[in-house]
Amino acid sequence: MILSPSILAADLGHLAEEIAAVERGGAGEIHVDVMDGQFVPNLTLGPAVVKAVRRATGLPIDVHLMVERGDRYIDPFVDAGARSLSLHVETVPHLQRAVAHIADRGAEAGVALNPSTPLSALEEILPEVGRVLLMTVNPGFSGQVFLPSSLDKIRRLRETIAARGLKARIQIDGGVTGENVRAITDAGAEIIVAGVGAFGGGNPEAASRALIEACR
Numbered sequence: 001m002i003l004s005p006s007i008l009a010a011d012l013g014h015l016a017e018e019i020a021a022v023e024r025g026g027a028g029e030i031h032v033d034v035m036d037g038q039f040v041p042n043l044t045l046g047p048a049v050v051k052a053v054r055r056a057t058g059l060p061i062d063v064h065l066m067v068e069r070g071d072r073y074i075d076p077f078v079d080a081g082a083r084s085l086s087l088h089v090e091t092v093p094h095l096q097r098a099v100a101h102i103a104d105r106g107a108e109a110g111v112a113l114n115p116s117t118p119l120s121a122l123e124e125i126l127p128e129v130g131r132v133l134l135m136t137v138n139p140g141f142s143g144q145v146f147l148p149s150s151l152d153k154i155r156r157l158r159e160t161i162a163a164r165g166l167k168a169r170i171q172i173d174g175g176v177t178g179e180n181v182r183a184i185t186d187a188g189a190e191i192i193v194a195g196v197g198a199f200g201g202g203n204p205e206a207a208s209r210a211l212i213e214a215c216r
């Protein structure tokens, strides 16, 4: 299990310290949730913050573009230091071209699905991506409750990836806690985004370590 703490839930006034704490706690990458106020009803962070994260840590930076036409922003985020980028299938018309461009830039390409988007939307693109990000809350805000139907969706995607002999890893984003993380990884998820679950309790190092331990 790779823990991917989302800095959306961090104390941005002490971003470097917060990142250092989750790194000590065992985080494997840092997740940056980018929202544009259009695709989702919130505004968050841009490439300047990714650059700041880059300066703060040697961990890979994973960017999740919850924006209209995320394909328009691939280059600025890769230039800023993103090691992987996920685009929402709901808003990128030429997804294969966009995914190929991410790979050409030397980053790992991911695709993201909202809770209501069926797995069938992945059928053609699945062989081309390194990860599939399944939203387990409706995107827009930190601190929401995990949608229980997501566990079955994770299992079905795991089976599809195995049956087709593909390499894509499953990433889960939304509502992960110490109570549900084990069920999520047992269902087949390998990369776990945690926002409030990692940063929300005042001790990001201990919270990160506890999430990882809960999966052992």
Ligand code: ZN
Pocket: 006, 031, 032, 033, 064, 173, 193
């Ligand atoms: Zn995210």
